[in-house]
Amino acid sequence: MKFYSPAFAATEEIPEKYTCDGEDISPPLKWSDLPEGTKSLTIICDDPDAPSGVWDHWLIFNISPEITGLEEDTPKVFDPFRGIGHGINSWNNSYYGGPCPPSGQHRYYFKLYALDAKLRIKPGSGKGAILRAMEGHVLEKAHFFGVYSQKK
Structure with a gap:
């Protein structure tokens, strides 16, 4: 399974427009070569270098495997009939919050999970609920x- 952003290379600096210093919009993401049997995808973006522990920036679940990516500036609210849900991030928001480290350089992990089922949780669920719902359903994981x- 391949997963990347066309906006920046893995391990490189995230462009300012996708951060709190810029427009704070989500970067474009692309994926391919999903494993056979994939029924849904989940994306989690987090910062393991945050002083208070892992900081969650973005959680999206029940993405159709027919979708091959997300465009830049993904909507803050998905059409409920598409079944895609946003989880609650560490700011207690249900949409992307870009990098905004208090000091020093931080790493921002973008993780894609291919699942053999759709998650039976409601939009607005927290990361813990999302991870619990994913247990036993992860076919493959890719990250950068x-x-x-x-x-500033």
């Missing part, structure tokens, strides 16, 4: 990270 240091 970008880095960012706040400019």
Whole structure:
């Protein structure tokens, strides 16, 4: 399974427009070569370098395997009939929150999970509920990270 952003290379700096120093919009994401039997996808973006522990920036679940990516500036609210749900991030928001480290360079991991089922949880669920719902259903995982240091 391949997973990347066309906006920046893995391990490289995340462009400012996708951070709190810029427009704070979500970067475009692309994936391919999903495993056979994939019924849904989940994306989690988090910062393991946050002073208070892992900081969740973005959680999206029940993405159709027919979709091959998300465009830049993904909507903050998905059409409920498509079945895609946003989880609650560490800011207690149900949409993307870009890198905004208090100091130093942080890593921002983008993780894609191919699942053999749709998750039976409601939009607005927290990361813990999402991870519990995923247990026993992960067919494959792919990830990459970008880095960012706040400019202001």
